[in-house]
Amino acid sequence: MNLMKKRMWISLLVVGVLLLTACGGGGASAPAAPTESDIPDEEMGEIVPSITLLSSLPEANMVNYEMAEEIAEELRLLGVDAVAQPMDFAVLLDVLYGEDSDFDAYTIGWSGRVERLDPDMFIHSINHSDNAEPGGNNTNRYRNPAFDALADAQRQEMDIDARREIVFEAQEILGQDVPQVTLYSRANMQTYNKELFADVINIPGEGLFNEWTPFSIRPLTDKTVLTVASNVNIDDINPLSSKSVYGWRNLRLIYDKLVRLSPEIEPVPWAAVGWDVVADDVIDVELRQGMTFHDGEPVTVEDVKFSYELFINENVEYFASFLTPIDTIEIMDENTVRFNLKYAYAPFITNTLAQIPILPMHIWEDIENPVQYPNMEAIGSGPFKMERFQTGEELVVSRFDDYFEQPIIDGYIFQIFASPEGVLTALELGTVDIVSYDLVPAHTEQISNNEGGKYDHLELTEAQDIGFFYLGMNLDRAPFNNKAFRIAVAHVTDYDLALDVHLNGYGARGGGGLVIVEANEFWHNPDALIYDTYDPERAREILAEAGFTWDSEGRLRMPVE
Structure with missing residues (x-):
């Protein structure tokens, strides 16, 4: 069910329980409301601080937006003052990586780029305490010396089987500590115009617009400049400051790597x-x-x-x-x-x-x-050279004729749209050739069903993704510095809602503490403890067992120090 329907269901259920109680009725019980304690309010711990959950705008990532709203609602039902706050993706990155680091929690994702099949990114880069300072990839501010020792050891172990054992052990610690709650993994559902291009490869974690596309794609007509659609803006083309996969999809074609x-x-x-x-x-x-x-x-x-x-x-x-x-x-x-x-x-x-x-x-x-250099000319040595760039509109490149390995296409236009709906219309009209992001489920269904034959020219493709989208939590501030609270959050996260409703089944479920997803089969530890069940009643039990209380107004209180 979607968020609105779920909220209506909760409201009706609460009303039903009140009516049953008033009438002395029995039957199945609803999820219990926060229980007031016999302890006087003044003897309880501090009120759990208000929480703001940051997310992308719905136009950029509808599922992350909906899940932030959903989790904020669940926290309110637990007695926490919580609100979801959507914002532009570039602004969200600035908040998470900025020097001030003024945030409580957020929904965002890590793409499954091919080099991330190696576990070092998800084990060391985003979870080691060395990377927990402002600007680092450990935006959860997770610090655990025992985990750090394993994260260091796995990258220094040259025997792959021995390294795998260390990575498995590191995943067990993350599963216990829950520094983040993985919400879902998204299947790479992407499409291209099969009447204009062939030999387009959907690489797992990369999609159709990847660094090999210019060397494999085959034009079927005299159209040799590819038009690529994006629903997320690029506002940074400086390799030293770009932190977005959307920017790097272009930078790695303008700049070269060894x-x-x-x-x-x-x-x-x-x-x-x-x-x-x-x-x-x-x-x-x-x-x-x-x-x-x-x-x-x-x-x-x-x-x-x-x-x-x-x-x-x-x-x-x-x-x-x-x-x-x-x-x-x-x-x-x-x-x-x-x-x-x-x-x-x-x-x-x-x-x-x-x-x-x-x-x-x-x-x-x-x-x-x-x-801080704007780098508007972006001189590199890669297969394409930049012709022009206008943030919010387009990036245009042409083939670099002196490159040692010539691309098949003459260039591409990376066109930025305000919403996925705009991209779908452009796909239907044939004004764009390929997408650079995963289609929203509704658009996947529309293209798949192809009513009236208006998408006859499109080829729908699918690939697994080792990346994931997650709820990040700032462990440097309450209440997220309390492990029991984080575990409770994992229990009020509706993973099935994310996968079955918001994604229409195109992806995989998440879980508290999950960072190496099942699609990365060799490195995924199937036996690591992962909190992946939506159980609000158990969440309340976990909080009570950890010393949290509810005051006379139903507000959740921190454990007494």
């Missing part, structure tokens, strides 16, 4: 022609010769060294977890860069070398504040 991961999740030498693991903590990388930036300047080993050191020195928190293992970088000769690591780092090739973009030193070395 390694790219294939659709089969294998590391492919790219701006590098190869690497030599001299020792577990020493890796030599050989740069491809003859490459140039879009302004004609050559790409050199100095540019590679400069780029990695710039990201490190500017403390770019988005990538900090993957850069922390680097001790020093040396230029060995005109073709070779040596990375000396502080310790063996198992996913160095697939995580570090496959994510950091190569920046032109001759441009960036003289920029006083590179993180």
Whole structure:
């Protein structure tokens, strides 16, 4: 049922219970209201602080918006003053990653990009205490020394089976601590115009518009510039400050990386022609010769060294977890860069070398504040060069003719729409060729049913996703610094509502403490404790057992210190 229907159901149920009580009726009991305590109010703990749940606007992510509203309603039923507050996605990112970090809780997601099949992102980057300061990916502010030890150990273990055991143990701790509540995983339901293009691959976690699309897609007509639709704005094209998957889908085609991961999740030498693991903590990388930036300047080993050191020195928190293992970088000769690591780092090739973009030193070395640099020209060495960019409207690129591996298409237009409805209309009219995001379930159904044949030209595709959307909680402030409260929140989260109603079944259920989802089969621990049952009555029991009380007005009170 949707949120409005569920609220009506709750209201009717409460009225029914009151009538039954008044009439002395029996029968099945409704979810109990918060129980008032015999303890005088003045002897109770502090009132649980008000909670604001931040979310995307419904136009950007309807499910996250609805789930924030839903959980706020459930918290109010528990006696907590809670409200959901939707906002523009870019603003939400600024709040979560800003220096002030003034937030209680939020709904957001981590995309399942191919390099995230390695567990280091979801174990270390978003949960290690080193990344819990403002600007870091650990926006839950989760800190647990025992977990940190495992997160560190798994990235230094080179034997894959031994590493898997450590990752499994780390998941058990997250399941117990519930630093976040995963709401759902979304299937990559995406579509493209099959009358204009063929050989379009939906990569799990990436979708149709991925970094291999320009090298595999085949135009069927003389239309060789792809029009890509997005329902989320791009407002940052600076690689040092961009934190959104929507921005990086473009940046990784404008900028180059030493390694790219294939659709089969294998590391492919790219701006590098190869690497030599001299020792577990020493890796030599050989740069491809003859490459140039879009302004004609050559790409050199100095540019590679400069780029990695710039990201490190500017403390770019988005990538900090993957850069922390680097001790020093040396230029060995005109073709070779040596990375000396502080310790063996198992996913160095697939995580570090496959994510950091190569920046032109001759441009960036003289920029006083590179993180704040608007970068409106975006000079890279990737397969496409930027022609123009207007936030809220479009980003236009053309093929870089001097690139060593020529894309099949001549360029693309990344067109930004105000809502998914606008995208659906454009798909129907044929003014866009492909989507860069997962369709909302209603649009998936419309395209699938194809009433009247108006979507005959569209091909609907599906792929699993290892990413997830979740309720994040600021563990630096009450009540989320109380584990029992977080577990209670996991019990008032309706996972079936998210999957079966809001997603129409296109995805997978979540759970409290879940970070490595079932789709990532090798690294997912099926035996880890995950709170994945909607049970408001049990939530109240958990709170009562932990010393929470309800006062004479039904307000939830913190345990007495």
